[in-house]
Amino acid sequence: MKNNRRKFFKSLGLAAAGAVVTGLHSKKSNASEKIKWKMVTSWPKNFPGLGAGAETLAKYINKLSGGSLAVKVFGAGELVPPLGVFDFVSSGGAEMGHSGAYYWKGKTEAAQFFSSVPFGMTAQEMNSWLYYGDGLKLWEKVYEDFDLVPRPAGNTGVQMGGWFNKEINSTKDLNGLKMRIPGLGGEVLARAGGTPFTLAGSEIFTSLQTGVIDATEWVGPYNDRAFGLHKAAEYYYYPGWHEPGPTLECIINRQAYNKLSDEHKSIIDIACKAANIDMISDYMSKNYQALEYFKQEQIKIKKFPKEVLAKLNKISDEVLIELSQKNQLSNEVYRSYTNFLKRVRPWTLISEDGYLSSFE
């Protein structure tokens, strides 16, 4: 079990946090009116984009409540390792967590639909499904057994396809491609003939530089630049077909949530919505700057050939169908997700894409 967790943690690609669960300090009985909550996160403290988003959410809650609900953020490894967040909040060790739902596929397969799936929804489509479709309702249902209340609390926007030392000119170039790409994206690559790796973040740079792997995905220009990946690869490919708009989550322990006043509940719900739009706004403003830097450094930025994307898309459809067959809940979420996507996408193509394609 411990080994499994470590393996899973590695697949996440976060720098390995040596810390173990430090356990719960006995709760002080506090006579003051202030409610003090802990938020554990899957990101190193103040990690650009994701960690900043957790801090923003906590700041909003603190401000909205005038300090009567005070949330303190803990970086990955401070109280629990990055992938200990779900269990720790579920058991009430912390009242709140900030993470990504696809990390919990080992708990419940359906979780993956609430962050991002290959060739899935964009950020705006996800938000529409979550807030105005059945998305959030289903997410609550999926997390119910774990005593967790989920809320969308951020989005990175469309990620990048990754860093490559082999040019991808046709689907043939996927054959034997050794690429660091975890999760469903890795499954898709494997079926396309490649060999997916699940390296931890700290191992990526050296593996790419020494040729252990030919390619790696990470996040987008902002986070990728900080990792120095442009110093170990020749080509930077887009789009990030495997993660076209990952939602980040705030999870709240259900007992803790239910004990709150209606006002405090609203504060959490609405603060999460504000944090959601804030994170993608942050990412956009930083991603374009990092992209400019890569251009100055004469990084070769390339788009995957249409043929390659079409093949990966077809395989992704198959992978998602298999995911839907794992259990009844996965099936229910799959049907809602794919139905919404099938219906909303024609509008996205006419509106967002219809406009942006006139600048291509």
Add this chain to the structure above:
Amino acid sequence: MKNNRRKFFKSLGLAAAGAVVTGLHSKKSNASEKIKWKMVTSWPKNFPGLGAGAETLAKYINKLSGGSLAVKVFGAGELVPPLGVFDFVSSGGAEMGHSGAYYWKGKTEAAQFFSSVPFGMTAQEMNSWLYYGDGLKLWEKVYEDFDLVPRPAGNTGVQMGGWFNKEINSTKDLNGLKMRIPGLGGEVLARAGGTPFTLAGSEIFTSLQTGVIDATEWVGPYNDRAFGLHKAAEYYYYPGWHEPGPTLECIINRQAYNKLSDEHKSIIDIACKAANIDMISDYMSKNYQALEYFKQEQIKIKKFPKEVLAKLNKISDEVLIELSQKNQLSNEVYRSYTNFLKRVRPWTLISEDGYLSSFE
């Protein structure tokens, strides 16, 4: 002056509200702790999308404050006509308003950049500029002289190009085109050889049906369907090059805002952010349904030819440069807006468009 206002109001295209300013009832001196605010809006009560967004914002503020800051929404014409919102909130008649900044170009030319300009930013780009660029800071500066504090509070997403009874196959087809299109979009059409009309919403349908005009823009499928425009036109064109991501605004009377506690100020600021993401999520979920309806009705949905968009884009650039020369403040906002757009767009084309274009 009264005539000018009526003319301007007409150009907005909202159903004419017969109501005049009913004046301020003398404020009750209220011994209770509750702060009661009025929000006047430019939309008919519960108008789909826009009016719903104003209600959502008020609901958030009421919930977040546990009722200690209670905001009551007034539809257009209830206290002031749609285009009386700016003056009424500026003078303190109501503490708060919900509208669109481009309606106030008669007050200050620079305002237009804070809603939408032809070939300008998308919703996500706008939010990034407003929250993480200089956008909101500049908006506050522009509204300072009017004793107003602005906050982004919604977005419709990319609008539609409009309803046409003449096919647009080349730039030549813009010659003599009689189209209802107010504001900067109308200015661009005029320079492209067309004749822009500024009809009120209530006049559009009949004018289109009887051939007084050849074409009209409105909003997008959701609002357009409610207006029945598909019954008076043959073609539905996209994209809405003239309004690619209009931000809606919440404006707050500065004296009223400054009197609030820090907690109440935060409640307004963060509620506006949450309302911002909520409105576009609402619009997406409704627009795709209306689009499906139009397809069932066999409406001919067409994209403007590339050549036409390129010409309109070129003219738009010229129109914006002229706008920037109107005064020093316009110039400052223009420079910030165009600089941000020039820098963020390459990232948008690689991320959002890079992904979506693989489905074209």
